[in-house]
Amino acid sequence: EDTPIRLGDMAQSLNGVASQVMIDQEFDHKYGVDVTHKAYPTLDGLFNAIRGKQVDLGFGGWTSFAQFRSQGFPVFNIFAVGRGATLDVLVPVDSDIQSLADLKGKRVVSYAGAAGTATVLLRVVLSDFYGFDPAEGGDLQYAGPGLIPTLMKNGDVDAGLLFDPIGAKALASGEFRSIGNLAEIYKEKTGDDFLWIALATNDDFAAENPEAVSGFIKGWVEAVAYVKQHPEVFEDYGKKLGLDEDGIKLLADRVIRDYATTWNQEYIDGLMSFADRARKVMDKGYLEDVPDDAFSTDYTP
Amino acid sequence: MIAALLAWLGLSFLFPETVLPGPWRTIQVLAENFANGDILSHLTATLGRVLGGLVLAMAIGIPVGVLMGVNRLAEKTLDVWVMVALTVPSLCYAIFAFIWIGLNETAAIVAIGLTSAPSIAINLWEGVKNIDTRLFQMARVFNASRWVIIRRVLFPQVLPYIMASLRFGLGIVWKITVLVELLGRPDGVGFELFYWYQLGNMQQVLAWTLLFTLVMLFIELVILQNLERRMFSWRPEVRI
Amino acid sequence: MIAALLAWLGLSFLFPETVLPGPWRTIQVLAENFANGDILSHLTATLGRVLGGLVLAMAIGIPVGVLMGVNRLAEKTLDVWVMVALTVPSLCYAIFAFIWIGLNETAAIVAIGLTSAPSIAINLWEGVKNIDTRLFQMARVFNASRWVIIRRVLFPQVLPYIMASLRFGLGIVWKITVLVELLGRPDGVGFELFYWYQLGNMQQVLAWTLLFTLVMLFIELVILQNLERRMFSWRPEVRI
């Protein structure tokens, strides 16, 4: 019998595209698991579900899972999902801001909140490679992703950090342009892949169902491969968002580029060096000590 | 009602469709949602939480408030508690309810009820202090037991405060339900609201808001106003 | 006060340190935060929003509620509006305030004030319906203008409702401030609360909660209670 797995995700997330493929194409049953998909409207809701064992596996920022682990919650990262290829800093097309360097002294808004992995990445990139931390001068604001395009249009903020699908939608509208993709810049400057979204589980589930966890990851990898070959799976999703053909293609391109398929100690070491950088820009208490057992490669195919 | 609709229509011209869709568009979206079917399950889930939370909040708030009003000692001891309970953010109630009771309906209702109870207790507390003490004396002389006095003399006098608590309590409870649904429930109107907000889809945000507004208007206009008319029919009208 | 502390202590033994840290640990963390310095700026930012929002909410809620109480026409027209305003989630207020006014303090205060005003209006509305109409007649015969009647006869009678509104309004406003700070402000107690919550650090969550609880207790015990004692000194005590 297939082991049932409850998979938690953010409701609008693009991981959902691959998760759906996994279920539709029955890649889960192929590896002995039976996946049900549960969507939460906010990251906090999702994290509550993961910590509260409402779901067995869940997606989220690896920093959050590492942080929870260090606070004593028995959760840990088991696979890489999104490298951050869709994290772009956007500005209105007619803005005179051309690159990240021009952001100094400008008002920047992040969708991810003060503790979000994406926000931390923005601050690390800007302070390590451009010499300023927007949070220091109070130039960094936070607002819900849906609000950010409007805020930029109104001129309330000069630039905004967005992720897909809203980022792709904004770019497709022709009203905004990207002045930098954070993950690419990070890789260019450090040689390391960034990790934005990871897959996590809790100790109990992993201990009781190690096979199922490995099985899920195998199915997931196949699903991602399938998505890469069949970009048409973005059609439905894109239409629901009101994107046209070009927009859907753009979205598919960006998301496919974002999916990670490797997970090994080297990757994890790279994350640890990001943690070192993050500690320097963030306040005390952020990723202060990342326990080794916050990561596991035991289930990697 | 019509004025409210017109105001909305007017405002919607000031904003682009994506920011503030007009009433017509919103009603269309709402109708589509209805056609798609799962509106009812979200609505009943939320209504269950709202009503459960409200009942719990009243069940705690009214006795505590009344006790504080009639008993000096209770007032002194409970005052600090009520203010603390009022200050603890709904977030904390939600977290602890979910941790303690689990991620389920009971926890949601407990969190909602506990967050709203202090406001209701405060209102009743103030209400009791404002009542006509001569009527108490009358009841005492006519041999009414403490319980009879509370039920027949105190209660009718604080009823306006209870009605007010019921009304604004409904509003507070609903607001907290939204928060609780987004922290730990996989369905409900608040869930949908936040879901679409994250997607930047204001049409859906407004459609769900509209849905719940209609429900609340129904509660107010059909249930509460009739209740009130019946209860306070004896009261002479206030005119300045 | 001491009982509250003891209850906390007791509860904290039931949970692991990461879920519910004890009072001692929390106070330590709070003290450390104080030593680190930026507590004051967060606190003043939040207090500014809370007080600004409260003033705005009272400034809207009291006149609207009173108007609805004394004027049939106003009651009929505003009733629906108030219920709608009560139902619109704080999220919507926050979104539109941020879009309309920009991502700044004014928007935050407007969002907080608008979200809280309906509860206060409802309480006052109910309050006005409950007043002694014979005193109005007295004032009318003694030639008091409408304004004098409102100020000198109506106002003292609804003062208990205003006091109650002030108290629970403070609680509502604070709750909404937390929400608004997490939606669009880069500082404040609510912001910190959520930040640490997202990092899973319950010690800090409780330390910030404790900080604000102490501030609220100060407002209640030192300011509100003295205010009330002075205002209602004429009132005979209620005893059952």
Next chain:
Amino acid sequence: MDNGIRIQGLTKSFPSPRKHEAAHRVLNGLDLTIEDNEFVCVLGPSGCGKSTLLNTLSGLDRDYDGEIRFGGRPMTRAGKPPVRMGYLFQDPRLLPWLSAERNVDFALENSDVPRHRWADIKDHYFQLTGLQAFRRHHPHELSGGMAQRLSLVRALAIEPDVLFMDEPFSGLDELTARRLRVDLLDIWRRTGKTIVFITHNSYEATFLADRVVVLSQGRIRREIPVTVPRPRDYDDPALFAVSKEVAATFIAAAEEAERARARLSEKH
């Protein structure tokens, strides 16, 4: 200015608390003319509409049929009444959150009495009513009779042109009441007010009034002029004779009203 009162065809009904039942007609085409500066006492059985009459005259209740004029100036449906009036209600109607003195101030603030005279006026009337020592007490700290006297101070302090008094001395002992009656007549003589005074005491009515009016079944049953010259002596047998007539008229009216009520009950 002429402050006489002319009432024509005054009709007032209250809706019945039971639905679908006829309204309760309290005043029924009442006609009455009160001269400027006249002192009129109104007698009538309990519940016959005396307070209702004062409420319409004072403009508190404007939901009536008929016409009320003050020296020719009509009472309108809205707006201020056309004369400065004082009203001593049947219940004291004091503002419970104000001290005795501030209750009087409340009335003074809305009157034409210039502020520099307030202190004297208050001293005078508080002295008159024996409330000097209770100026700073709140209403709930006063006895029933004291509250009634405070209500009297308030009505007099504003120096109205027309004074309505609804059983002002009913809760006072005879000694105090007698003295206050003399004081009231004195004030009336000096200031030339028009006074409508409701009482159940026929001797009091006779002692005070230029004319005693007996109300019953929503109409004036009879008007009895009191021709005994002023100043009057409390033990004057002439007054006693008139008061006997007043009492007899009242009893006849009350008995008639009772028979009417009995007939009505039977019909139900």
Next chain:
Amino acid sequence: MDNGIRIQGLTKSFPSPRKHEAAHRVLNGLDLTIEDNEFVCVLGPSGCGKSTLLNTLSGLDRDYDGEIRFGGRPMTRAGKPPVRMGYLFQDPRLLPWLSAERNVDFALENSDVPRHRWADIKDHYFQLTGLQAFRRHHPHELSGGMAQRLSLVRALAIEPDVLFMDEPFSGLDELTARRLRVDLLDIWRRTGKTIVFITHNSYEATFLADRVVVLSQGRIRREIPVTVPRPRDYDDPALFAVSKEVAATFIAAAEEAERARARLSEKH
């Protein structure tokens, strides 16, 4: 059971509203014994402490010095008073949200009167007070005198052993009052209550009482037994003579009290 009342050294003060000022002593070591089944009337100037006396006797106010006993059973600091009592307050104190009839029911529900007798009792007293047609009216729809009569119905309906009445007929016309006095005496004779009745009317006091008590400056100034045999005739000259004595005593007491107050004011 013996329902006589024995009051010894009753002293009652109210704190002054002005801080740091002496408390206002209203009752000052009052001694009074009322026999079982006696009808005692109390007279005294307004504000002398009559209502305060009833409040202590009824157990409403237990913050006094001295001792109160009902047929030997003491009134304690807490707990129920040792007799079944009815109280007609100086103000009507009706529950405004209940109809006239439901106000009476409220009292009956807390009494020992068995439910099957309620309808008869209510019919009887509503008839007696002329309120039959107003049973379903709410208090604010009643006139002042009607509210007072309703309050009388309530106090009588529960058939108490001891009845306290604080100026029950002050707002009623003389005709109604006379009839109610006779009815009250009739009820008293049939049921054997102990009655303490406060009034400002010395003739009323004399007509009703076994003994008239004049209160002033916190003490009993004088007790005047009324030996005129019952049933009494309203126009009996013997009654008139006693009532004159009562009035004279009252006036003497009141004037004495006034002089005392004047001395006090001077000292300030």
